[in-house]
Amino acid sequence: MFTPTVLAASLLKDPMLLFLSGLALLVLFFWYFATDVEIRKRNIGTILIIGTCVLCALAIYPPKENLKGGINLVGGFSYTLQVQPKIDEDTGKPIPLTPDDLKQAKSIIEKRLNALGTTEMEVVEQGTDKILVQIPGVAAEDAPGVRKTLDQVAKLELRRVNQDGFKQDGPGNLTLAERIFKREAPRMPGYTAYEYKQTHEDIERTSYVLLTNRAALTGKDVQEAWPNNQMGKVAVSIRLTSAGEDKMINLTKDMKEGQDSIAVLLDNEVLTAPVVQKVPLGRDFEITGQSNLEEARSLSNALKNPLENPMRIINDREISPKLGATVVKQGMWSGIVGLSITALFVLIYYRTAGIVALFGLAVNGLMVFGGMALFNFTFSLPGIAGMILTIGMAVDANVLIYERLREELAAGKSLKTAISAAYDKAFSAIFDSNITSLITAIILFWVGSGSIKGFAVTLTIGLLSSMFSAILVTRVLFRWANDLKLLKRLTFLDLIKSTKWDFLSKAKLSYVISGILIAASVGAVAYRGESSLGVDFTGGSILTFQLDDKHLDPHEVETAVAKVETAKLASVQSEKSITGELLTIRCAEGDAPKIEAALREAFPLLAEKRMSGDNEVYAIAANVEGVSASLGSDFMKESLLALGLGLIGILIYITLRFEFSFALGGFVALLHDVVLSAGIVILLGSELSLIHVGALLTIAGYSINDTIVIFDRIRESLKSSEETDVKELMNEAINATLSRTILTSLTTIVTVAIIAIFGGAALKDFAIMILIGLVIGTYSSIFIASPVVLWWSQRKGGSLRKEVLRTTLAESDIHATP
Template sequence: MNTNPSKQPTTNSLTGDTTMACTLFPGTLEITKFWLSRWMIATAFVVATAYAVAANGLAYAQPADTPAAETVSPPAAGTEASDASAVGDSAMADAVVEDSALPGVLMLAIVIALFVVPMFIGNRMSKALKMPDHGWKIALAVGTLAAAAVVVYQGEIKFGPDLSGGITLIYELQDTSAAVEGEDNLPDGSDRSTSGQRQLVNQLIGALSERVDPSGTKEVTIREYGLGQIEFIIPMASTQELEYIERRIYTAGSLEFRITASPVFKSDREIIELAKKLPPGEREVRIGDQKVAEWMEYKLEEFGPVEEEVGFLVKRMAGKTPQALILTNDGYNVTGEHLKRSSASFDEQGRPQVNFTFDQMGAFRFGQLSGNHTPNSSGQTYHLGIILDKKLLSAPSIQSKITSQGRITGSMGKEEVDFIVGILNAGSLPATLNKEPISREQISPTLGAETVRMGRKAIIYSLVAVMVFMLLYYHFAGVVACVALAANLLLILGFMVLFKAAFTLPGLAGLVLTIGMSVDANVLIFERIREELSRGAALRMAIRNGFGRATQTIIDANVTTLITAIVIYKIAPDNVKGFGVTLIIGIVMSMYTAIFLSRIVFDIAEKTRSLKQLSMAQLIGQTSFDFLGKKVLCGAVSLVLIAVGLAAVFDRGTDLLNIDFTGGSSVTMVFKDDQSMPYAEVKQLLDNTELADKNLSLVEVGETQTRYTVSCVEQDVEAVQEILHKTFGDQLKTYQIELEDVASVESQARSPLPQRLPQVTLASFQEEAGTEEAGAQDAPQDEAEEAETPAPNEALESSLEPDEQPEAASAAEATEKAAAAPETVDPYAGGTKAQLNFNLGEDMEGDSGIGYESARQLVQDALEATGHSGTALEVSNPEYQPGSARRFARWDVKLALPAEEAQEVFDSLKSTASDQPLFPLANKIGGRIAGDMKTKAIAAIVISLVGIVAYIWFRFQRVVYGLAAVVALIHDVLVTLGMIALSAFVVSSIPGIAEALLIEKFQISLPIVAAFLTIIGYSLNDTIVVFDRIREVKGKSPNLTSEIVNNSINQTLSRTMLTSATTLLSVILLYVLGGDGIHGFAFSLVVGVIVGTYSSIFIASPALLWMSRQSQVGSTNPNSRAA
């Protein structure tokens, strides 16, 4: 390459003229880049942090008056309009209140102070210390720490439901009947997971996760709850925040671009006339079989009342809903499906607006739609309706062709703009949920107060233990490490508060581990400084060389972990995305504090002569072990451990997975008001049942100590209910039933009823296939023939004859048959009807009502108890939707029995119901990891490994280094997985050892998945340190030998053992003192740290040597090339 600047001037980020000028004055470019880079980094970091603080506390000013509508100004001749303006909602009804209560002026002053004061301090200190090159460094350090402190002080550290409790919401799909049909159409013996409805719910959960918690840091749990229902567990939030989340849940997010119907255009008039003839309940306008227009809701604030004429809009009032007529026959179907991205910005008047960009297909369709509706020769303009969820947001005029970009402007506030942007970026939902949840409950911390207390204590002890160790071992350098550790903690907390991320107990434990691992970087630096001092270097030179030579190793080790973290965030399931975010922040901040902040402290201490000599303790001196001589033995031990562990994995099967993966049952029980019981006592009683070994989870609902939700992996909900009934007996609330409006069912024919009729349930849309037939077969076939009473009327006979019923009648067929029956004849004519009121007493507040299935089952049990098991019955409520689990206090019941016999059934119903415990909510729950998420998790791991190999290949110039590191990673994960699987056999076979070592029957959960990812990062750190020394010792030697590898391992043995010791100290304390909440997580880390240290010496290094020799053999073969 020609490097002569006179012959080959370069143009980097500077202009060509500037670069040429610099070449005329040697050194100018280097000096310029030197100062620009440092001050730009410092300024960018401080300003970015300060801006984030400001964004957290300042509100956008909203204009007081805005026009009702605005149009796009015509572009200059020959140009093409690139955007479409629109008017949005005037205000967000359920806007989120700003987090900060500080006045805007004070907030602005803080922002300015965070920018100016650090620069002033840095400048003054650098002059006082006569260290001019440290001015920007001190400014950056002070600025970042001050900004983080302000964010933490002003903001709020949020905790997950396991630590602070939260809110549970259960929503239903709007089309529950479709869900039921999909379930009923499954073949016998098929699993629900194979149904289309289950797939739909899983898709919906994925879309909702992207909306509610796109970063995965808010710790919102979303899982399937029964048939066609979804449960949300949200950390404790304000009313405004909760309303905002709920709005994101039920908003479908379907965006459309349509032309509004206008009487100005002749082609629209016929459609308008047809539309005006439609009754208020009908929305679609059709000509033949083609839908040409649709009435859609609009806001009165935007387009005025129906009586107020708007030339470009046709209006009507449907009940209390104002509607506008929108054309749907444009042929282009431009929807949000083709949006590439959307963002928030400001329009020319400083008002918030939504910008959106189409992909190639969307731009083509949008261009065709707008291009065919430009103003006509008379100057009359078309208007583009921008519609979100069948609601007209705006209707700007189209002045010219619009292509790939557009915008929605108007009287929207910042919150409304942010909401729309979030909805559009997340995409529309594959299905829609009802607006109101069927259940809303406040819950206590899911781990229980005692578990939370133990976990927090273990975390504090771990943090203190690491700091004490560093102080005792490294003396002054240990003080510097503790300062860096505290700064790291402050910066991580600042970012977590800024992102409004919620800490879970495993998350806090992981934070401590991250901070402990950040100490590893300090250990690497300090041990390098020790080496330099031992060679006779002066203190200043030892500090410079120690930091300089350790920095590249630290960067290499952390970048490989950073690759894993980024892949986790971008590809892995939403449930572990939050871990990826925390890991990314922790890695960056640990490098910043260890490499940058620690160096500043050392430089100032040395410059001021506060540090004249650096003393450190030393446990491990120079060694000369033959590690590679044990490679065969260690390899055999590793293979045996992996084989035994994998055998245990396959033997345990699904028992190795906890409720996060398998799902299970969730049952809410209610104690009588005078039988309230504290959490600890309830938990103790349940721990003595068979549920204790089934991932038992107990959560207190409310604050009365009378409502608790029990979750476990047991798939049989009724079995869980029986265990709870057996455990708590008459302490549980029972059903209360009141009877009203008992009367005979009138009929024109008035035919008397037979004494016994086959079972038919007209409202039983959730019956499994074959239930009706089975009920018919159970009824005696000859009893009706022998009855002395006349035969029933024809309508009743035809509706109740079992021979005429199909083997598995679907809900649709039942509805068609009911519709085909004569309206004047009730199939229950001559029978008895009544209204049943469930749980309406004063002591049943919060538990009133009952679901359809439970109500029907109670009536069915009463029929069987009185000898009327074959009697037809109907349970109904005008507001009930087939398949819904919503509770109603009142249910109408019809029985094909005369009044006296029906009264006997009702009396039995009241008597038996008073003995049955009340379970307001009881259903199957899905796992937090669905099938497609498991695929994503596997893909994330594979891509991480490929990325690691690629980076190490790039850094070490040979692919064998990357492959050897991956071999060690796979070894560590497999051994740790095997130890988790073997824990069950240790507990059952040698309980004494299990008890002494605190080993339980561990199962893989989401926190343990996070532990595996942590192990990958930790194992890489040690391996990279060894590999870096191997590369340094090897130098320019052409071949890698056993002697080089052994010498490298011995030279790094001290720092390897010390870094492992500090991390192991943390995780052992977490394991011993942390309690149930983090016990499995900590066990995985204990095993992972030990195995990771072992593998970096005895697995990765021998693998590297073997692969290198194989590549060397290949290089001697003329037909092959070296790797």
């Protein structure tokens, strides 16, 4: 009997079955858009929806195992690594560590553990020779495997085997290599003896080889490494660089086939020492000796990211969620309440059509969670930001379609014709707005790291699922309702009446208002300087109390810390190690003494003292260490680079799909929203932190989505109307989309406002910044983006209509029958 667990495991753990399932759904997807037969379209769409929902449900089940939370939400493990100095091959003496050695080790650890950006881990430099690694959701039984990955230097070397080492002489007929290894014979200049362990049919055999001291090839010569399993033989395939290939040819060209050998060493241990069967060897070779495919995969990942400096794990700890179970519950319940209010509004406002929209949103949510589970992605605060954005865009897509449907019904069309026309006309706006956000997400994933990648991953999955649910799912439901005669008419509430406001005449006033706010924001940043950035960006100190078997409530500690006048906001975290419980506070450099004094005064446990010799000391000692920024200058550069490239990508796409005037308007509005949102937060006295980065990315995505919808309507009006006054046409287009703009903004604002009020202190900063961004984004789409489009098109006596009609892609818009 197939239970859901067994079915899910059999499908998701078999790569071929999973691939075939995905391929079948992809074929159905393209078949759906390729056919023009309504009944066939309806049936294919139904199978596609059911298949997608089943696959996502199986990926999620059971949710406790398959939905992974970030370290802020679920806790995990913390490892403290000490970077060891390299040894000079000529003198044998250690080479002093440099800051670059620490940065290289940090970078390699991130790549090994999080190559795809699927895990919201944190890697920070600590002191002059330590690296702190925090990994979410690591179970106790998985911790040793992570430890092994961290501990592995992956120093790969290829050395020539001296055949004299196999000669047997002396007592016991030992080989020369074995006698040298056991120090029963003097060392041979230029050579070192190594132990070589081989396992065959579960029988381990130890032999000895004599190798040259200098490696012919090293890990720097490896271009690519990957695991393979052919005919039950597990190995790691290696491909060398061009320089590595030359070194391999030089090493093997004078060797004798079937006689000479090459030894492959990893971290100074001989993995294999095969006899050369063909000379000279070239660019590709294999390393054998792994017991299973997982071991080969781990080795290949390490070989692709070799450490130049060895590392030693000096501490590992189990850490509690930074936000705590209470805060997580608050966030979840406030989100559920906010979404429920949004759903209720959609249901009341759009009535029967609202039921269809809610079904589409439910499928959208299932696909987001299913996609995250299917690819083992991690939910974090920035990831949740991506979810909020995609839910907002999914609601927006439905509002776009329904407001178009209202117009078509008002024009006297039959219900079936009106539904078809509404989907057809709304498609380009939905497509363009989602594609621009998708461009941003892809660039963020490509350029960013850590939390930025987490946001990009969630946003990408959400965008694809929202387009699927809004365009395909709801359309198929309407087809069934029409074909089964279940839907004879549709009625909507009409609270936002048609308007004829002259928005573009307010351009100068809006420029003045925005200019004043931007100047004030820039002034606030200049005045506050580094104090406008949180510890995430600037680094600081970690204050640690070793509590052993005692306990302090982290939330009570947070309350006590909040009362201390500090240079920057501090964060509190509870951790567990083999020695017991620890309490750590990350704070600005110089704040640690004040926080320590305040906590010892607030908690009797920390105030207890004992005698140490003739001196009285605190029973619970405090340790202070400098710590690098968890984001730091590199993260800041990555964020700015990702945002800059995203803006350029959007500029290019809008230029191709619309015209450069529109691209410039969207670019200016997006830059305006990001700068102003961050500036107002700083003006209000807050510090920019990791949470704010997620919020800014959300605002950028939401802003461009709103702007594109208005641009699409303006372009449509310019192409279809004979009106000569372009300014008047643009005003009409903005007024036509005003109801959609207000409805979408209000539903999203209500959801975020509830999170800000009831979501707890940890989510308050995040929600407040998004609220500010939503208001600014809605304002800029109307009062900044559109006036810039008009100004640029008219600056040399040009005509926006002619530009639109002249644009090739604008004349051949993407049309698809959903």
